[in-house]
Amino acid sequence: MKNVNKYDRGYFMPPETSLNWTRKEYITEAPIWCSVDLRDGNQALIVPMNLEEKLEYFKLLVEIGFKEIEVGFPAASETEFAFLRTLIEQDLIPDDVTIQVLTQSREHIIRKTFESLKGAKKAVVHLYNSTSVAQREQVFRKSKEEIIDIAVSGAKLLKECAQETEGNFQFQYSPESFTGTEIEFALDICNSVLDVWQPTAENTVIINLPATVSMSMPHVYASQIEYMSEHLNFREHVILSVHPHNDRGTGVADAELGMLAGAQRVEGTLFGNGERTGNVDIVTLALNMYSHGVDPKLNFENIPAIASVYERLTKMRVGERHPYGGELVFTAFSGSHQDAIAKGMKWREEKDPQHWSVPYLLIDPMDIGREYEGDIIRINSQSGKGGIGYVLQLKYGLDLPAKMRENFGYFVKNVSDQQQKELMPEEIYAIFLKEYVNIQTPVEFVKYRMTDNEDFQTIVTIRTGNEVKEIAGNGNGRLDAISNALQTELGLDYSDLVYTEHALEIGSKSQAVSYIGITASNGSVYWGCGIDVDIMTSSVKALFSAVNQFSRNTNN
Ligand SMILES: CC(=O)SCCNC(=O)CCNC(=O)[C@H](O)C(C)(C)COP(=O)(O)OP(=O)(O)OC[C@H]1O[C@@H](n2cnc3c(N)ncnc32)[C@H](O)[C@@H]1OP(=O)(O)O
Numbered sequence: 001m002k003n004v005n006k007y008d009r010g011y012f013m014p015p016e017t018s019l020n021w022t023r024k025e026y027i028t029e030a031p032i033w034c035s036v037d038l039r040d041g042n043q044a045l046i047v048p049m050n051l052e053e054k055l056e057y058f059k060l061l062v063e064i065g066f067k068e069i070e071v072g073f074p075a076a077s078e079t080e081f082a083f084l085r086t087l088i089e090q091d092l093i094p095d096d097v098t099i100q101v102l103t104q105s106r107e108h109i110i111r112k113t114f115e116s117l118k119g120a121k122k123a124v125v126h127l128y129n130s131t132s133v134a135q136r137e138q139v140f141r142k143s144k145e146e147i148i149d150i151a152v153s154g155a156k157l158l159k160e161c162a163q164e165t166e167g168n169f170q171f172q173y174s175p176e177s178f179t180g181t182e183i184e185f186a187l188d189i190c191n192s193v194l195d196v197w198q199p200t201a202e203n204t205v206i207i208n209l210p211a212t213v214s215m216s217m218p219h220v221y222a223s224q225i226e227y228m229s230e231h232l233n234f235r236e237h238v239i240l241s242v243h244p245h246n247d248r249g250t251g252v253a254d255a256e257l258g259m260l261a262g263a264q265r266v267e268g269t270l271f272g273n274g275e276r277t278g279n280v281d282i283v284t285l286a287l288n289m290y291s292h293g294v295d296p297k298l299n300f301e302n303i304p305a306i307a308s309v310y311e312r313l314t315k316m317r318v319g320e321r322h323p324y325g326g327e328l329v330f331t332a333f334s335g336s337h338q339d340a341i342a343k344g345m346k347w348r349e350e351k352d353p354q355h356w357s358v359p360y361l362l363i364d365p366m367d368i369g370r371e372y373e374g375d376i377i378r379i380n381s382q383s384g385k386g387g388i389g390y391v392l393q394l395k396y397g398l399d400l401p402a403k404m405r406e407n408f409g410y411f412v413k414n415v416s417d418q419q420q421k422e423l424m425p426e427e428i429y430a431i432f433l434k435e436y437v438n439i440q441t442p443v444e445f446v447k448y449r450m451t452d453n454e455d456f457q458t459i460v461t462i463r464t465g466n467e468v469k470e471i472a473g474n475g476n477g478r479l480d481a482i483s484n485a486l487q488t489e490l491g492l493d494y495s496d497l498v499y500t501e502h503a504l505e506i507g508s509k510s511q512a513v514s515y516i517g518i519t520a521s522n523g524s525v526y527w528g529c530g531i532d533v534d535i536m537t538s539s540v541k542a543l544f545s546a547v548n549q550f551s552r553n554t555n556n
């Protein structure tokens with residue numbers, strides 16, 4: 001990269017902190033979640049949501065369980081203003097939900113914001129101004145003192161407007177572009193605002209420290225949060241909040257380490273929609289917590305339904321690899337992963353159904369509305385016998401013997417490889433039926449009967465082409481006798497009859513399924529499967545299937 005010298009690290013490491021966060025292992029309780037989908041998310045859409053869409057999205061957020069929702073920037077547009085008015089006038093805000101509105105620190109915008117809040121029982125009014133070196137120098141062209149003035153005058157006006165407006169208002173301040181701000185200056189400006197607002201136990205204030213643009217590695221952000229947490233005035237009456245963006249792809253890590261470092265509140269969006277690379281994804285944060293056995297206090301039990309509403313309203317897509325929500329995030333195509341998952345699922349069912357430790361799957365997909373069938377194991381040319389057998393078992397109830405799975409695995413792999421495509425369960429089943437089940441050529445099984453004759457216990461009726469005839473055999477059991485009759489008739493030589501069977505529930509009818517493997521004198525193994533309502537008939541059909549496979553192979 002020839003232009004590397006263009007870039008400096010534009011963040012500021014705090015002088016010293018306790019680094020207590022480095023000794024914490026995981027987040028032990030859910031933070032206060034604040035959804036900013038309808039503000040930061042909405043302002044980043046190609047076409048921001050209309051009134052009806054915002055109302056539907058708001059309903060979704062309430063259903064998920066958000067108790068704080070930033071509903072917009074009411075001074076920004078008619079739609080934003082009308083949305084807030086609709087929420088208030090139509091009494092659509094549940095009592096346990098607090099709405100939040102954003103305002104710049106400019107008089108006419110603050111006044112318009114309070115106008116939009118008339119009649120609201122309670123709300124968080126969120127004031128911001130930008131504080132970074134770049135913004136001070138390039139955008140505002142103001143000194144540090146002048147930037148503090150902007151914040152303080154806004155803070156005073158908020159206090160004044162709140163006194164003039166009926167309702168219960170909590171204040172929030174964000175030093176926008178915090179991550180590019182000298183940490184002592186960020187502290188200074190936040191403390192100046194706090195001095196105006198004088199938070200108390202009854203009137204707490206939210207200080208929100210945004211990674212407006214994420215500039216550093218997450219441990220630097222965590223140290224900045226810890227520094228602020230340890231030095232802010234009125235700390236016990238301040239709710240410390242983080243608002244990470246995802247420019248470096250570390251939004252989730254920033255939020256998680258930020259929480260370890262003292263943040264009690266997180267602002268973010270569903271699936272990480274938001275400016276540029278997005279805001280931090282609250283779905284991922286919450287379910288990461290869930291994967292550690294901590295209740296995130298948000299209901300993501302039906303992620304597919306949430307994703308579908310999200311995609312329709314925002315016109316954004318949840319990518320296939322998006323944690324938890326993506327179409328492929330619980331899917332294994334590769335053989336060894338599939339094998340481990342299939343074994344892990346079986347182990348869990350038999351040994352520890354209460355807990356989840358299935359290899360390769362961080363959480364149980366069923367917990368968030370995903371399905372085992374079609375979600376966990378999908379088949380292509382990278383797949384193996386374990387996964388292919390799992391699909392047959394899960395979808396069609398067929399529990400193939402291990403060696404037969406292996407044999408079938410090669411068939412399926414080859415089909416997928418040659419056709420260069422994923423195979424759906426019905427296609428896999430069709431291959432299984434074609435290759436193994438009730439194979440009737442060259443020799444068709446018609447019926448059998450047992451006799452009292454000492455020389456042959458069994459007489460089998462077979463059809464070859466148009467010819468129907470009876471053949472007789474003896475053996476140490478019925479199946480063995482039929483097998484011997486067939487060997488003689490067809491001039492085949494095989495040994496090692498491997499046999500298993502199980503019941504098969506298909507629809508309301510219960511059938512028996514049998515699997516038989518025979519080993520030819522050259523070591524080749526041929527497999528057959530028989531399905532019939534009668535268990536003995538199913539095993540005879542399985543035998544005919546295997547023998548026919550052998551016979552076809554010998555004659556080719
Ligand atoms: C990081 C974030 O996401 S912050 C939220 C950003 N979201 C949005 O901007 C979406 C909604 N915004 C809007 O609709 C418009 O920007 C409005 C209605 C708020 C304001 O519109 P306008 O006044 O026409 O334009 P604009 O936002 O460009 O104003 C820029 C002026 O505001 C000043 N300004 C910008 N932010 C702030 C702030 N937080 N506090 C005080 N002044 C500010 C700028 O310095 C500039 O001043 P200048 O006129 O002296 O040059």
Ligand SMILES: CC(C)C(=O)C(=O)O
Pocket residue numbers: 040102128174176177208210211212213243245
């Ligand atoms: C207004 C602030 C919190 C913001 O959206 C940001 O800095 O990203």
